[in-house]
Amino acid sequence: RVAGEDITSDNLALQSVIGLLPDVPAFYDWMNAREYLQFTGELHQLDKKKIKGHIEYLLDMVELTREGNRRIGGYSRGMRQRLGIAQALINQPKVLFMDEPTSALDPVGKREVLDLIKSLKQTATVFMSTHNLNEVEKVCDMVGIVNRGKLVTISSVESLQKKYARSLFEIEFIEDPSPLLKTLQEAPWLAEPEIINRNGTQVVLVKAIDVEHARRELPRLISDSSLTLTRYELVMPSLEDIFVEILNEEKTK
Structure with missing residues (x-):
């Protein structure tokens, strides 16, 4: 109907x-x-x-x-x-x-x-x-993905991005973030923290082994560092990334 x-x-x-x-x-x-x-x-x-x-x-x-x-x-x-x-x-x-x-x-x-x-x-x-x-x-507001004539998922854009969120955080500070790097390297729920230079700005990239744990604990580590935070972002995937991932999941079923 x-x-x-x-x-x-x-x-x-x-x-x-x-x-x-x-x-x-x-x-x-x-x-x-x-x-x-x-x-x-x-x-x-x-x-x-x-x-x-x-x-x-x-x-x-x-x-x-x-x-x-x-x-x-x-x-x-x-x-x-x-x-x-x-x-x-x-x-x-x-x-x-x-x-x-x-x-x-x-x-x-x-x-x-x-x-x-x-x-x-x-x-x-x-x-x-x-x-x-x-x-x-x-x-x-809502997205439906069709594969080979079959509706495989329907959800809001926001919900899909949260579900398929990459485990990558990007963090920026006013000061040099190098002192924080050692602390991040010691956290067992994080992996491969590094500092890159992006257009003259030092950006801390952190991969999370456990995203939910990182969401809770990473802000505390940042606060304890006494650095001045200017950007803190969990990198969200594009719908194109999500589409490809969903189709790959369908292939394995």
Whole structure:
């Protein structure tokens, strides 16, 4: 069920509560944006008197008001994507499906579309299918990973990062951290502490054998050192790192 409606091909009630942005939206290039949105609104059997006001609202949302009377055939790929989002929202859906919404866009176009997707979360549940995991980190609250057609995990981005957190801490101080290094080397729950120079800053790298123990005890060792702490971070993995690790786990099952 989607939005409380059965998933059947002839369920008109379901069609009225979902919106779809395909990977490459198709348009009638001889139409302008206002004509196209009017057309899609009528396909949804919306009130003709109310459609015009809603069209202007959507064009403003996707920043196409000034281009609303321009033929779609002259639109850039980014403009077509934004118009595709507008048509997906014409029926004010409760659930919006978006397939690779930023594919083939330049950096500016990608940023525009991602910012728009963020704003859509206020009014609809958005399902975004994409291979670009950096974008998922920027806009998604929950992540589902599919392997060979099977949903292998679903969780929040934060929970996944905590679960697959690397056992590496990065620590920076105002003073020379060398005096702390010996103390860290003596801790049995730490391994391979070292100091590296990163852009002129000395950074202490510490691998934890027991991450939870390190989270509790490492701050105490830092406090006892009397050094002035400027940065303390447990390095979090990217979604790409997590994706690869999950797929490797699946291979061993």
